[in-house]
Amino acid sequence: MELTHLIRTAAKLLETPFLVLDTSCVKENYFRLKNSINNVEIFYAVKANSHSSILETLRDLGSSFDVASKGEIIKLMDIGVSTDKMSFGNTIKKEKDIKFAWENGVEYFAVDSEMEVEKIARNAPGAKVYGRLAMSSNDSEWPLSGKFGTDADHLIDILKYAKRKGLVPYGVSFHVGSQSYNKYKWKEAILTASEVFEKLHKERIDLKMLNLGGGIPVQHTKPVPSVEEIGAIINESVNEYLGWVDGLRVISEPGRSMVGSAGITASRVLLRSRKGTQTWVFLDVGVFHGLMETIENFRYEVVVEGKENSETMTMTLAGPTCDSVDTIYDEIDLPIDIDYSDIVYFINTGAYTNEYATYFNGIEPVKVYTVQELEEMLKGEFLENTERV
Template sequence: MINKKLKKLAKNFGTPVLVMDLDVIKENYEKLVKNVKNSRIYYAVKANSHVEILKLLRDLGSYFDVASKPEIEKLLSLGVEPHRMSFGNTIKKASDIVFAYENGIRMFAVDSEMELEKIASNAPSSDIYVRISTNGMEDDADWPLTRKFGTSVDHAIKLVKYASKLGLNPIGVSFHVGSQNYRPDNWQVAIREVSVIFEEAKRMGIDMYMVNTGGGMPVKYSKEIPQIEEICDVINKSIVEYIGEDTLVVLEPGRSMVGNAGAMVTSVILRSKKGDENWVYTDAGVFHGLTETIQNIKYEVEVIGKERESKCSFVLAGPTCDSVDVMYYDIELPESTTMDDLLVLYNTGAYTTEYSTNFNGIQSPKIIFEKLFVKEEMVEEV
């Protein structure tokens, strides 16, 4: 039924097209609020910054994790109050810090002395939280984030002390277990490490009250995943055991908020044979929404109308004049897959259109909004 609807939408609007279901996003938001005690949701705008998604979450009461001046400007234009934004990027231009501060934002992430100094100079007396790295979790996440972001526990303690010396207000610690993380226990390990920083801060006379658990909750691609409720239960128990039940728990969902709300439809524009390999090329590729395929993200893919056909191995590539533009070198597709077939990539609501470019002059996928899981006519085209 869903594929029939997607086929109709592709015919009406052309491909590539990303179809988003706002009702799924609403359900995801409410599930997190319900299952994590004393929580506050800061949606990671970078996952999908479409205004319809931002307006929905605004109206549901969500807060927002922002990474740049343009993201702040977009939220302000939608009437989101500055106290509902956290500048969670640990690599900020000084001018962006000034802009954020002048517009009322008072919450900033750091993982280095220089970042603290920039904030102290340009956003005096602001709240800061220190991001720690999550070493040893790389093998448990499809998209690890350890090396570029965060710092050690020992260094974080020094940063808390330095922040206080600079006149800033250290309110807590953040971490990220890696995007698309499959092991709930990793949240426990990270929260236990956070507790060491809380204890040392208290010895320095600094009472912190917030633990930012970042993102990392997975959506279903090709692997089995733990239930969101299971991860939430680990977070709840670990906060009580290691920090204290009155702790404010911040969540920064991105993929887990919008990933399973989207399905991308792309057309086959060429099939060819190269030696023993069957190649299929589509009108969306690495540069037009499917960037994450070059790491470890394995979307579930179907060919509309050929779901029950026997399959064989293909190389699946995009349309551009760049050899990097290959999504999968070994993917099982129906044997008869050919020109004008429609491929559906499920759970593509996050980090697809945000990564898109217009490389080679090829347009990125358009976004439309549709209730995919009920029989209703399409409500909006954007």
């Protein structure tokens, strides 16, 4: 998403912090993914950003949805999304949520343990289950290899157990890690998934679905492979390793790659101070109010209004709360003349920002506006001020 005159004008007139969302970017990302992976079915990961403008845009495009809770299911149902277009991808589900999902028409459930199989068998008899593989995610910005998934041999046992419990072993899923920089990670994952398909086929269990998860990166401060490059690797790998599977369904669960580039966060400097030899800059947004991912040093592009070409120096950038965890970057190059009330933008922050935001310290999280809402606001109440900017 480009830092437009509209956003710059809004940042001068509106209270910060706020996040601007552009659904035209979501549409572009949707079709790029659709056109990059052969016959792919898109199940948008609602957790990335559940703002109504995004969900409604994807609904109208015909997208399906990956959900993680009863709350997300209800949110989609409330805007008219059919439950046959939802997949319950969280491997750690409450039994009452499983029951609710099944009774309302959700058919697909993720598993990576025997106990989860038992919970689904009790509450969603006959459901289709897909097992999640654990993958190395050392080439990603936000690894997911520790908490979710299991090895191929264990997954085979789990899916066989699911069949004995009256469920339908339906497929294999994986996640190469969020914001993955290595396009060949998908090849590695598909090869491992194919081993599960082949071994179960020999035992007369024929899986039908390959779930590619997410992981496609968004451009921030490092070079990243394009969705087209990743799609080419996926298509080649599916054909090479799973071309023998009749009627194979290929599913993608984009989150960050669908909405990350659709947002820009605007904030202001509240304080500049010196602590020993280090210069600190404090903003009105921090890790508790929209920038949670920076605690793992997730690097956004940072732009200071009007000082894009200034000489820089290394500083510490932090949020406004009374908690030392609220440090955005221990070291970041910022304009040497950055000062009180300067506007600071975080580029491509459409994913995992407003979703993570809290009211910690009684401070309001980022407000969210769509581009269309800003246009209307600047036409009306703020039109006179806009003309003077």
